[in-house]
Amino acid sequence: MVAITGTALSLPLHRLPPATHRAPAEQLLLIGQPRPIRVPERRWRSWLDDSEVVARFTAKRYRRAEDQCWVWIGAVSSTGHGSFRAASLPGPTRRGTVPAHLFAYQLAHGVIPRLGWSSTQDAVISHQCDFAGCTNPTHMRLGTNATNRFEYLTRRRNLANPLADIRGAAGRTRAIAAAIRxxxxxxxxxxxxxxxxxxxxNAGVPLTLW
Structure with a gap:
């Protein structure tokens, strides 16, 4: 047996990667404008924690039973999603305007660190009810661009599905919101x-030939 005395046993150390700083999380928002607008995570948190901002948001959605769509009755984007002006910020037009369903989801579940359209595997919020004007967070789930696109192409073939509405997504949301107002x-x-x-x-259901 060999005794080791007086000195510490020296073992080789694995090389550690150089220290890195995490880039601030941000989200890409697309509300009809030509290019997505980046919204920092800290800004999202400030809006979601502001009772006045939340109160303005709540006043623009029509809440119903938990299993029903909560229709956005405010401004509507060209994609049929609600548009909520969380703040008036300098810079590009509508920079403080965010998708209503995105605000609703994060109000219920917290800020999503990264969200965007730069990759087919980037996280996006998918409406399981297929109604773009819905702001009920229980009708949404996190998915990817790829799965969201696949679900859209598959479900729109069902003539009773909201995606088949003859008025288009924006026309459907605006018509239902106008009826509620x-x-x-x-x-x-x-x-x-x-x-x-x-x-x-029912007014948006396509006519069929029998």
């Missing part, structure tokens, strides 16, 4: 507004 302006009951929504939804 009309009902609210007339102080109608929830049941009457539901009838308005159903009639407006």
């Amino acid at each position: 009309a009902g609210l302006a007339n102080h109608e009951s929830g049941a009457d507004i539901e009838r308005r929504i159903l009639e407006t939804q």
Whole structure:
């Protein structure tokens, strides 16, 4: 047996990678403008933690039962998604405007560190109800560009699906939102507004030849 005394046993050390600094997380937002706008994570957190911003957001969505779509009744983008002006910022037009469904999802689940359209595997929020104007976070899930595109191409073949609406995504959202606003302006009951929504939804179903 060999005794080791008086000195420390020296072992080879693996080379450590050089220290790196994590780039600030940001998200890419696309609301009809030619190029996506980058929104830093810290800015998202400031909006979601601001009670006044959240109150303005809440006033623009029509909440219903938990299993139903919560329709955005504010401004609508060319893609049919709600547009929410979280803040007025200097720079490119609508820089402080974000997709309403993205705000709703993060309000419920927290900020998503990275979201964008630079890769087919980048995270995106997918509407499982296929209604772009919905802001019910339980109707959304995180997916990828690839899966989101596949689901869109598959589901739109169903003529009863919102994706098949003859008015397009934006036309459908605007029509349903207008029906809800009309009902609210007339102080109608929830049941009457539901009838308005159903009639407006049915108006977009494609005609079929039998």
